[in-house]
Amino acid sequence: MTEKIYEQLSLLGKKVETPERPEDAVLETFPNPHPDTDYVVRLTAPEFTTICPITGQPDFAVIVVDYVPGPRLVESKAFKLFLGSFRNHGTFHEACTVYIHKRLQEAMDPKYLRVVGLWYARGGITIDVVVETGTLPPNCTPLPIGRTSYRGGRE
Amino acid sequence: MTEKIYEQLSLLGKKVETPERPEDAVLETFPNPHPDTDYVVRLTAPEFTTICPITGQPDFAVIVVDYVPGPRLVESKAFKLFLGSFRNHGTFHEACTVYIHKRLQEAMDPKYLRVVGLWYARGGITIDVVVETGTLPPNCTPLPIGRTSYRGGRE
Amino acid sequence: MTEKIYEQLSLLGKKVETPERPEDAVLETFPNPHPDTDYVVRLTAPEFTTICPITGQPDFAVIVVDYVPGPRLVESKAFKLFLGSFRNHGTFHEACTVYIHKRLQEAMDPKYLRVVGLWYARGGITIDVVVETGTLPPNCTPLPIGRTSYRGGRE
Amino acid sequence: MTEKIYEQLSLLGKKVETPERPEDAVLETFPNPHPDTDYVVRLTAPEFTTICPITGQPDFAVIVVDYVPGPRLVESKAFKLFLGSFRNHGTFHEACTVYIHKRLQEAMDPKYLRVVGLWYARGGITIDVVVETGTLPPNCTPLPIGRTSYRGGRE
Amino acid sequence: MTEKIYEQLSLLGKKVETPERPEDAVLETFPNPHPDTDYVVRLTAPEFTTICPITGQPDFAVIVVDYVPGPRLVESKAFKLFLGSFRNHGTFHEACTVYIHKRLQEAMDPKYLRVVGLWYARGGITIDVVVETGTLPPNCTPLPIGRTSYRGGRE
Amino acid sequence: MTEKIYEQLSLLGKKVETPERPEDAVLETFPNPHPDTDYVVRLTAPEFTTICPITGQPDFAVIVVDYVPGPRLVESKAFKLFLGSFRNHGTFHEACTVYIHKRLQEAMDPKYLRVVGLWYARGGITIDVVVETGTLPPNCTPLPIGRTSYRGGRE
Amino acid sequence: MTEKIYEQLSLLGKKVETPERPEDAVLETFPNPHPDTDYVVRLTAPEFTTICPITGQPDFAVIVVDYVPGPRLVESKAFKLFLGSFRNHGTFHEACTVYIHKRLQEAMDPKYLRVVGLWYARGGITIDVVVETGTLPPNCTPLPIGRTSYRGGRE
Amino acid sequence: MTEKIYEQLSLLGKKVETPERPEDAVLETFPNPHPDTDYVVRLTAPEFTTICPITGQPDFAVIVVDYVPGPRLVESKAFKLFLGSFRNHGTFHEACTVYIHKRLQEAMDPKYLRVVGLWYARGGITIDVVVETGTLPPNCTPLPIGRTSYRGGRE
Amino acid sequence: MTEKIYEQLSLLGKKVETPERPEDAVLETFPNPHPDTDYVVRLTAPEFTTICPITGQPDFAVIVVDYVPGPRLVESKAFKLFLGSFRNHGTFHEACTVYIHKRLQEAMDPKYLRVVGLWYARGGITIDVVVETGTLPPNCTPLPIGRTSYRGGRE
Amino acid sequence: MTEKIYEQLSLLGKKVETPERPEDAVLETFPNPHPDTDYVVRLTAPEFTTICPITGQPDFAVIVVDYVPGPRLVESKAFKLFLGSFRNHGTFHEACTVYIHKRLQEAMDPKYLRVVGLWYARGGITIDVVVETGTLPPNCTPLPIGRTSYRGGRE
Ligand SMILES: [Ca+2]
Ligand SMILES: [Ca+2]
Ligand SMILES: [Ca+2]
Ligand SMILES: [Ca+2]
Ligand SMILES: [Ca+2]
Ligand SMILES: [Ca+2]
Ligand SMILES: [Ca+2]
Ligand SMILES: [Ca+2]
Ligand SMILES: [Ca+2]
Ligand SMILES: [Ca+2]
Ligand SMILES: [Ca+2]
Ligand SMILES: [Ca+2]
Ligand SMILES: [Ca+2]
Ligand SMILES: [Ca+2]
Ligand SMILES: [Ca+2]
Ligand SMILES: [Ca+2]
Secondary structure (H helix, E strand, C coil): CCHHHHCCCCCCCCCCCCCCCHHHCCCCEEECCCCCCCEEEEEEEEEEEEECCCCCCEEEEEEEEEEECCCEEECHHHHHHHHHCCCCCECCHHHHHHHHHHHHHHHHCCCEEEEEEEEEEECCEEEEEEEEEECCCCCCCCCCCCCCCCCCCCC | CCHHHHCCCCCCCCCCCCCCCHHHCCCCEEECCCCCCCEEEEEEEEEEEEECCCCCCEEEEEEEEEEECCCEEECHHHHHHHHHCCCCCECCHHHHHHHHHHHHHHHHCCCEEEEEEEEEEECCEEEEEEEEEECCCCCCCCCCCCCCCCCCCCC | CCHHHHCCCCCCCCCCCCCCCHHHCCCCEEECCCCCCCEEEEEEEEEEEEECCCCCCEEEEEEEEEEECCCEEECHHHHHHHHHCCCCCECCHHHHHHHHHHHHHHHHCCCEEEEEEEEEEECCEEEEEEEEEECCCCCCCCCCCCCCCCCCCCC | CCHHHHCCCCCCCCCCCCCCCHHHCCCCEEECCCCCCCEEEEEEEEEEEEECCCCCCEEEEEEEEEEECCCEEECHHHHHHHHHCCCCCECCHHHHHHHHHHHHHHHHCCCEEEEEEEEEEECCEEEEEEEEEECCCCCCCCCCCCCCCCCCCCC | CCHHHHCCCCCCCCCCCCCCCHHHCCCCEEECCCCCCCEEEEEEEEEEEEECCCCCCEEEEEEEEEEECCCEEECHHHHHHHHHCCCCCECCHHHHHHHHHHHHHHHHCCCEEEEEEEEEEECCEEEEEEEEEECCCCCCCCCCCCCCCCCCCCC | CCHHHHCCCCCCCCCCCCCCCHHHCCCCEEECCCCCCCEEEEEEEEEEEEECCCCCCEEEEEEEEEEECCCEEECHHHHHHHHHCCCCCECCHHHHHHHHHHHHHHHHCCCEEEEEEEEEEECCEEEEEEEEEECCCCCCCCCCCCCCCCCCCCC | CCHHHHCCCCCCCCCCCCCCCHHHCCCCEEECCCCCCCEEEEEEEEEEEEECCCCCCEEEEEEEEEEECCCEEECHHHHHHHHHCCCCCECCHHHHHHHHHHHHHHHHCCCEEEEEEEEEEECCEEEEEEEEEECCCCCCCCCCCCCCCCCCCCC | CCHHHHCCCCCCCCCCCCCCCHHHCCCCEEECCCCCCCEEEEEEEEEEEEECCCCCCEEEEEEEEEEECCCEEECHHHHHHHHHCCCCCECCHHHHHHHHHHHHHHHHCCCEEEEEEEEEEECCEEEEEEEEEECCCCCCCCCCCCCCCCCCCCC | CCHHHHCCCCCCCCCCCCCCCHHHCCCCEEECCCCCCCEEEEEEEEEEEEECCCCCCEEEEEEEEEEECCCEEECHHHHHHHHHCCCCCECCHHHHHHHHHHHHHHHHCCCEEEEEEEEEEECCEEEEEEEEEECCCCCCCCCCCCCCCCCCCCC | CCHHHHCCCCCCCCCCCCCCCHHHCCCCEEECCCCCCCEEEEEEEEEEEEECCCCCCEEEEEEEEEEECCCEEECHHHHHHHHHCCCCCECCHHHHHHHHHHHHHHHHCCCEEEEEEEEEEECCEEEEEEEEEECCCCCCCCCCCCCCCCCCCCC
């Protein structure tokens, strides 16, 4: 149907190295295949890890993104490589979740964008961060967060 | 009660071949048996598979449809055959989910229609697509998506 | 407290035969014991079965009823016998769920009535039907549908 | 902090007999320790049982109470003894749930009060009753009913 | 591979009426396609209903069958029609479960056969019946009963 | 098939009062309808309550019985009335569970009998008691205790 | 990115003793790293325990905090030490939950703050307390309370 | 039935202070009410907390005890006070779990004893310790550890 | 450590077409990297689909393989392509599951091999097939089948 | 009780860098505090990640270790640092799981040791590896793998 729009993608179907820092990652996008219809896309990524800038120890999180596309959609392999670039990068929970949001916002200019970071427990306490911008257009309701979210097949 | 309305259905109770392409599938409908009452119908289909146009590898999804009927309802065997026609068809997640929505919209002209595609994980990331049009009439609230949805008896 | 209102019930505590057809079933009611308070009643019935009018094969469903009583409440044994009368009766999913709704509406004249039919899978697809009429009065919110609903003790 | 308000309680920390009838139970209350803040209190009581006035057989239910305190809060041991007083008392599901609501309303004069009775199945059908009065003040949202509710440690 | 063995089946792929009584049902079988390998087959049937011979009221159950085939396997549509034949048949829980076992034993002469009947609650009590004969050959362990068992897509 | 064996039952299908004390309850039995086959029967009763002999407060439990019948089976209504007779009876958790086991043993003389009492929490601690006698005959394995056990439709 | 804002924290990464009383605990904060974006932070702490002022016995609870930061965020180790300071402190459920709310309010001056205390059962009854102030800004919806909440890895 | 055996208990039904150290706690026992029957008792205690001897920070665990009584049973309030005595006591996970086992062994001399400590996560890793002595007599199988275990009504 | 053993693999990391028939698929293997240690490998594949040879309609299943390697292990991409080759291939449930087992047996000559096919419901009945050969060496116990098994991230 | 045995630990309670390669990590141990009692210790670590040596992409797994200590126990912070050292290390699933087992075996010389690697899905297929050596002494049964295992507080 709409396959031409994927033609200029440079990462999909090729072997590409994970960028070394989030700043180096390119969040490649492609044109919205259905710009006449508002719809919601969710990306759930349970394979996310960073480094604590103070202790140097690794942190882990599940990242859940919901967005209503504007002119462009993020390509999912580019999104995966972007997330992978945090692997050896020092950052705090709140700041990191907001930064992911800002990069997606910049790359796609979506009508609505929500990024949720569900961080693993430290000191007996978990931290969740929910960052959301834009307005849900009519007929756009993200799915509930819960059992439908993916956790790497290790549920 | 209202059995005459089913009389002209050509697929139900007969052996019919799965169409080879989505374009060939006929989404047969029958008249709304209760046109004076607004109600919500959900169809949950966990047996859905397509081909990735770039890698040639199969993709899998659960498709959940909620609609408020207008003049006609989709016949469920026709819907099943329509879904089966994607089996050897190359398509992307977002485009495919929107296309299913468009075909149902065209075939039934419902008052409200939502199609949700819950695609299996690729590269450690799942993608969900929610496409919704029309306005929910008063007294019409779809069921929540979650545990009530069917997954082939393989829960 | 309010026991006189139950005195005229003809079915409760007696051995009564299941009616042979839904049309023969009497949905006996009793006066609302608290007509000055709006409240919500849920009846969950996982023991419901009908016959497919085309294939002659049995169908199964869970029926969930939520209502805000008006002048009268349906007596639960009468409701059970009514449901039992569909056992050898041919009917389709959508039509049957709407019919149950109409009979309860007629029998009780409630302020609000919702009937949900959660039908077992056929052809790899489940069908749910939600039929709702009336307006929820202030202070009346039905329980969510999900884990709280009863499934015959066979959860 | 606010311990004086508990000083006049006559039941807490003492051995007290369960009243023989609901009418005999005293729903002792104490002054709202934070009258300047609206908040929601939930009491979940899975240990509730009554007698069916017609068959003489026991009935069981889970009682969930949500309220926004006004001038006074119900003391939880008094509430427990009140529930215990239904043990050998004949009553119907709907009437009983409304009666519990009325007694709590009378005893506390809360800003908002919801009583939910989740009755065990009889004849293959469960009955739930939701009785709610008052208006939720701003910043007061009860917890959802579901998995967070207590069932006697026998989950 | 082994398709000739299915050629003499008289029910599969045809429209066949449900027998009126269990005694009338024919449990059609076909030759074991792999007689040289011991394996376990599970059939899970949540759509099972009978009549109580004393009260005339319907009973419901989930039937789970595990067997190690001997010379022949039961054809699944024949099994479905057999179960359907209990629909208007009066029988008790224990006796019925054992009877299903005896008919399957007779029809297939399996090396091992277990029939489990998980009956819906009556009087606040559920009854489960487990009937098992034969010896599990080496390398034959049935799946555990639990979450993997099917309940009509209505979980 | 085997209906004569139920003819002498005095409680089933009649209105019978709950005995006032466990000692007064008659655990009526009927002849094993399949004495030639060893099978396992499970009765799950979540509606069980007693009185603490020291504090006078009610206790609650779920009772799960698994047995392999010998010459006779316990009739389930008799079992229900027996359990009901503990309602105003003072007893401790361990002693009570063993007593139920002894009465069933006496009444039925089964080949194997296990009674499990899952008592609700007191003082932040739950107590479970498992009492088992006899030997499981070949081909008799009780179902696992867990999710398959019934909790009054209030799961 | 924004690491300077953490520089003045006195507790993180050092060995600090738990304060002996809640009044002694300092709820250290740091500047909001993204003051231009409204977002929601959830802290879930299942390791919370107090002393009952009347019986001297320990109480346990799960504390869930959702807030929309204003100028400052609470540092999570300071929050942990604050919760730890209740360990040998006598307090009641409702008063304690409101007190935690007040301290967080004072320390952070957030735009919105909700504290939920899910207290373990006493006398067969659980108590939940929900305290909430402020207004949710646009684009700020806390996550649902339920399965996503943390319970010490002991789920 | 067997109430005299409880007469010498000094803690039950009285207000007793929690001992300050585990060494001070008395694990009061009472005579086995059914010394002629082997049975399994499980005590599940989710309200357990200690102090880390190195960091001074609190640790939390769920303690599950299964035993087959010999001459005496541990009284459950004494057990609760014993667990409470660890509240301000420094100890490591493995050593503490074994110590609880040793004290119960000493106090009761049971035929079989298993103590399981399910400790909350530290550093992203949970530790479970299983300590077991004695031999299970015939007809004694502890319940599986899992969903049936109690977690303070906060599931 | 042992990377040379992967050098001769022809499929991994390359774009390869799915074979058209199971007979055409090559189950490529590589040498056991730890031939001195017996261990169990599980592969869980929820993305499996075939064609019913009689109705021409698609069937779906989850395939779970557990094996103890002998001299060689199956390469997981080769296994995936093998499963993909059933996509347009007509086969029955029992025969297909046994065939998968035979091909893996042939390709790897493992010490133990179990293949489980969990087929989606047809006619209201699910079919599971368990095929197992060889003997579990000491210290080799497969994981239980249940919640730990993967279902495409669509749980 | 046994605190001297912890005195020589060099990592606990100090800030230590994660080793760069598994070969550099020291699996520090301490003397078994209860060498006279056989017991089982489980460590569950959901925060584990490696690099695929062929694609360079990250892999994720949950590692579950069960062991019966011999003369020494692994210190849990050392274990955590050891797991952290795989972060930028290329390795395959089977080989990596066996290597973890070998290092623990070497470091502790336990009586029994099982390492389970539950790897996240790749290509729609999950891989689990179970490596086990030694013999379970009497009175040593590891907990079942399933719901009791920890997943970072993100269940
Ligand atoms: Ca919508
Ligand atoms: Ca969403
Ligand atoms: Ca509505
Ligand atoms: Ca309301
Ligand atoms: Ca409702
Ligand atoms: Ca609010
Ligand atoms: Ca509420
Ligand atoms: Ca085997
Ligand atoms: Ca089985
Ligand atoms: Ca057996
Ligand atoms: Ca059992
Ligand atoms: Ca929002
Ligand atoms: Ca036993
Ligand atoms: Ca083993
Ligand atoms: Ca296995
Ligand atoms: Ca053992």
